[in-house]
Amino acid sequence: MSTHFIQPDLNYDREHVWHPYSSMTDPGYTWPVVSASGVRLKLQDGRELIDGMSSWWCTVHGYNHPVLNAALNEQAERMSHVMFGGLTHGPAIELARRLVALTPDGLEKVFIADSGSVSVEVAIKMAIQYQHARGETTRTRLLALERGYHGDTLGAMSVCDPKRGMHHLFSGILPEQFFVPAPQTRFEEEWNPDDIAPLRESLEKNHKSIAALILEPVVQGAGGMRFYHPEYLRQARALCDEFGVLLIADEIATGFGRSGKLFACEYAGISPDIMCVGKAITGGYMTLAATLATTEVAETISRGEAGCFMHGPTFMANPLACRVACASLDLLMENNWKEQVSGIEQGLKHGLSRASELEGVADVRVLGAIGVIELKDPVDVKRLQPACVDRGIWVRPFAHNFYVMPPYIMRDGDLAYLTSNMVGALAQTLGE
Numbered sequence: 001m002s003t004h005f006i007q008p009d010l011n012y013d014r015e016h017v018w019h020p021y022s023s024m025t026d027p028g029y030t031w032p033v034v035s036a037s038g039v040r041l042k043l044q045d046g047r048e049l050i051d052g053m054s055s056w057w058c059t060v061h062g063y064n065h066p067v068l069n070a071a072l073n074e075q076a077e078r079m080s081h082v083m084f085g086g087l088t089h090g091p092a093i094e095l096a097r098r099l100v101a102l103t104p105d106g107l108e109k110v111f112i113a114d115s116g117s118v119s120v121e122v123a124i125k126m127a128i129q130y131q132h133a134r135g136e137t138t139r140t141r142l143l144a145l146e147r148g149y150h151g152d153t154l155g156a157m158s159v160c161d162p163k164r165g166m167h168h169l170f171s172g173i174l175p176e177q178f179f180v181p182a183p184q185t186r187f188e189e190e191w192n193p194d195d196i197a198p199l200r201e202s203l204e205k206n207h208k209s210i211a212a213l214i215l216e217p218v219v220q221g222a223g224g225m226r227f228y229h230p231e232y233l234r235q236a237r238a239l240c241d242e243f244g245v246l247l248i249a250d251e252i253a254t255g256f257g258r259s260g261k262l263f264a265c266e267y268a269g270i271s272p273d274i275m276c277v278g279k280a281i282t283g284g285y286m287t288l289a290a291t292l293a294t295t296e297v298a299e300t301i302s303r304g305e306a307g308c309f310m311h312g313p314t315f316m317a318n319p320l321a322c323r324v325a326c327a328s329l330d331l332l333m334e335n336n337w338k339e340q341v342s343g344i345e346q347g348l349k350h351g352l353s354r355a356s357e358l359e360g361v362a363d364v365r366v367l368g369a370i371g372v373i374e375l376k377d378p379v380d381v382k383r384l385q386p387a388c389v390d391r392g393i394w395v396r397p398f399a400h401n402f403y404v405m406p407p408y409i410m411r412d413g414d415l416a417y418l419t420s421n422m423v424g425a426l427a428q429t430l431g432e
């Protein structure tokens with residue numbers, strides 16, 4: 001068993017293996033993948049699918065990349081893991097150096113976490129410890145946007161959209177946070193000054209209880225794939241300063257070029273006090289994330305009652321993950337991510353535009369390497385997904401959205417194939 005290929009056993013999978021957001025009595029269909037290379041996934045039956053999902057925003061350089069493989073192998077032969085308490089290593093230090101250099105100004109201190117959700121937990125704890133250290137002991141709650149998504153652990157869930165996150169199921173254990181309506185002015189529309197009013201009102205009323213505002217800058221991801229006006233972010237930054245509230249930017253999905261800027265905060269020219277990054281950080285090789293903070297935040301926490309920041313995962317700064325992350329970030333620069341992303345943006349705009357002619361389609365929008373077809377009714381995943389696979393593309397729709405965020409390395413021909421077959425599969429499923 002040890003070194004040879006493991007064939008997927010679909011029956012065992014169906015009986016015993018839990019998949020994301022799935023039922024164990026009605027698990028839905030899962031397709032067994034045996035390998036992946038470039039932008040293609042290979043199924044057990046030999047079919048190949050062009051990947052539109054980047055495995056949920058992650059595999060920006062495609063699968064089975066020789067440079068990332070080499071980094072991983074070299075590190076595995078040297079040291080796969082070592083505890084991070086009292087020890088340190090090159091891959092962690094070099095990853096921190098890259099993150100500090102690439103992220104918006106002022107984010108100087110790096111906490112390396114194991115996943116996006118954990119990095120959000122870390123951000124929340126930082127904000128609360130910061131306010132406590134300043135003597136603001138009543139500021140223990142978070143302010144968040146409706147339609148937001150920040151992860152699945154309890155603290156992260158508490159700041160997700162309260163309806164979609166099904167908060168009522170967990171009432172009594174989920175911390176109760178403050179929410180304001182999602183920004184309404186779209187990215188490309190003229191800014192409507194009224195859009196910021198609910199945020200200002202909530203801060204005026206509740207700021208003495210609020211440690212931080214958490215939001216996804218410009219692109220709200222899993223909560224609706226919405227692109228909002230950067231002026232909202234600019235004014236949110238100013239309001240946070242006015243009311244002594246920290247700003248946490250969750251760039252886990254948007255980070256590393258996906259929105260067309262290296263970080264979506266750059267659309268507004270702002271720096272948050274705390275920023276979460278994850279997903280694409282290792283190019284999709286393994287789980288890793290980081291929470292960056294300003295020197296002010298880090299030093300205030302360190303002067304507080306605990307004298308330290310109270311968090312330290314077992315697998316913190318795993319050397320394999322950090323080493324691959326360094327290689328992936330270097331590739332991002334060498335490959336000229338900006339050109340790659342703007343090429344994909346053009347291809348998506350062109351390829352998805354035809355979808356707006358379909359009766360069942362409410363909206364088609366593209367920003368950076370993100371393309372969204374929003375439907376009037378919730379997507380029938382059980383019909384649409386097999387229709388995609390039959391056409392040789394991998395796209396996983398969710399709620400009202402049929403969306404893609406392809407690997408940055410995708411070539412024009414593959415992208416045209418992906419988009420035209422998305423539109424084709426959709427038309428077929430809608431019966432149009």
Ligand SMILES: *Cc1c(COP(=O)(O)O)cnc(C)c1O
Pocket residue numbers: 115116117118120149150151152216221222250251252253254278279
């Ligand atoms: C995916 C995501 C998370 C959670 O990251 P995990 O690695 O799945 O825990 C948090 N915030 C945003 C914006 C995300 O897209």
